[in-house]
Amino acid sequence: MHQTVTRRHFALGLAALTALPAPGLAQSGAWRPNRPVRVIVPFPPGGATDMLARLIAQRLGDRLGQPLVIENRPGGSGVVGSQALLGAPADGHALILATGDTHTVLPAANPKLPFDAAAFVPVTGIAAVVMALVARPGLGTADPAQFLARARAARPPLSYGSYGVATVSHAAGESIRQAAGIELTHVPYGGAGPAILAVTADQVDCCIVPVAVANPQRSRATMLAVASAERFPLVPDLPTLSELGLPVVADSWIGLLAAPGTPPAIAASIDAAVQQVLGGDILETLRGNGFSPLGFGPARFADYLAAERERWGRVVREARITIEG
Structure with a gap:
């Protein structure tokens, strides 16, 4: 998602939160990156997804022991960013902050996408809009x-x-x-x-x-x-x-996905760091900016994504929503 209306308020919360110290990843034996981790945001700077990435980046980097580098790759309703991740090694050093738009509704509406959205490895479901x-x-x-x-x-x-x-x-x-x-x-x-x-x-x-x-x-x-x-x-x-009387629940998830083939242990280690970061102050910042926190780990996030694909796939088919690229 790429709305920019709440940029100033979100930025104020971001500045306050990133100034706080955070200890390193506490889990013994957990995977750690050996170089900076790229987080691909498939939208331009300044939107909600981009701001969420920057909100957690410093603290998550502190937990993992390597900086997180936000890489904005807009274009094609998320296609450009997704393809950028497909070209990266499946070793946890590149992730995408994906959304329900880019990896649920769009794939259902465009069967000719150059990637299989379901092949990306679920890491963490962070929030819903x-x-x-x-x-x-x-x-x-x-x-x-x-x-x-x-x-x-x-x-x-x-x-x-x-x-x-x-x-x-x-x-x-x-x-x-x-x-x-x-x-x-x-x-x-x-x-x-x-x-x-x-x-x-x-x-x-x-x-x-x-x-x-x-x-x-x-x-x-x-x-x-x-x-x-x-x-x-x-x-x-x-x-x-x-x-x-209208049984409609419509929200757009935002979460981290890894490249297809990324080992489960790597996804679990990244998720553990994210869960440590998503503490009380960040949760309040999320809620105050229109997000509903999820906090899903890899297994639960995978189940959630499967259900979302089924739910929105049905809507897309019945409404005959199509887009080809």
């Missing part, structure tokens, strides 16, 4: 019930903005459309920031974007609901879509 349904001010819908009534009666259909084709945002909009039994016209934007700004300018009827992107715009748009399993602490007044 919680999505929100937001309506434009001129639509005149003050609550979810009014919005759904308006959507069902609209001719032509209402439009919804996403942060790109074949993303979690796009698939979430299709999930809402299917669950509510309404028609919606998809309008893709080049990021969550442009999508929410289009809503505030009454250029699109609604959008599905991360809570952290939508929340600062609450005075200029109507946040209707969150697409999480439970109410989200950042916006506790907002109902979930499930509370409204």
